[in-house]
Amino acid sequence: MTPQEYEKTTSEIAQSIFERVEGIDPKQVRYGNQNRLQGKSGYKHQIDVSVEGLNDLILIECKYWDRRVSAEAILTFLGRIHDIKPMFDKQIHSVIVTNVGFQSGVKQLAKYYEIDLQIISSARAFGFMYKDLLLIKPTSATLKLSASNPSVFISESKNKKR
Numbered sequence: 001m002t003p004q005e006y007e008k009t010t011s012e013i014a015q016s017i018f019e020r021v022e023g024i025d026p027k028q029v030r031y032g033n034q035n036r037l038q039g040k041s042g043y044k045h046q047i048d049v050s051v052e053g054l055n056d057l058i059l060i061e062c063k064y065w066d067r068r069v070s071a072e073a074i075l076t077f078l079g080r081i082h083d084i085k086p087m088f089d090k091q092i093h094s095v096i097v098t099n100v101g102f103q104s105g106v107k108q109l110a111k112y113y114e115i116d117l118q119i120i121s122s123a124r125a126f127g128f129m130y131k132d133l134l135l136i137k138p139t140s141a142t143l144k145l146s147a148s149n150p151s152v153f154i155s156e157s158k159n160k161k162r
Helices: 003-022 071-087 106-112
Strands: 028-031 036-038 044-046 049-052 056-063 091-098 115-119 133-135 154-156
Touching (some): 003 049, 003 056, 044 071, 071 106
Parallel strands (some): 091 115
Antiparallel strands (some): 049 056
16 A cells, blocks of 8 residues: 555545544545645645544544654644644544554653544554544455445444544
């Protein structure tokens, strides 16, 4: 899987989760290098995946790397969120997905700033939290996911933060 395929797959999963949770199609699902959201500073931030609904905006940073995600990467994403948030009258849900893992201290920062961290090593194990629901993974026979045909296993979160 390439980093671009990782972002595309993430966008399809995010759209599927949004549709299951909200019961409606999102207003907009975007991903890739051209996905830019303007912050209050006027700067247009590149966001790997964004899913916008009527009341919610999911911002996802994809790290398809060969090393663990650092605290600095989390803080950079947090800076983007901080600049973008005032421009939207919506609940912002921030997520970082990686194929490898996280360095020491990242979980502490993410918990404090309410950034969902997920280790997604393959399409088989793809999933992340949105509100109180979690998409776990597709069936073992399905490696290629699409928003039109996801195999979704939804469960309630033990941690009910919104």
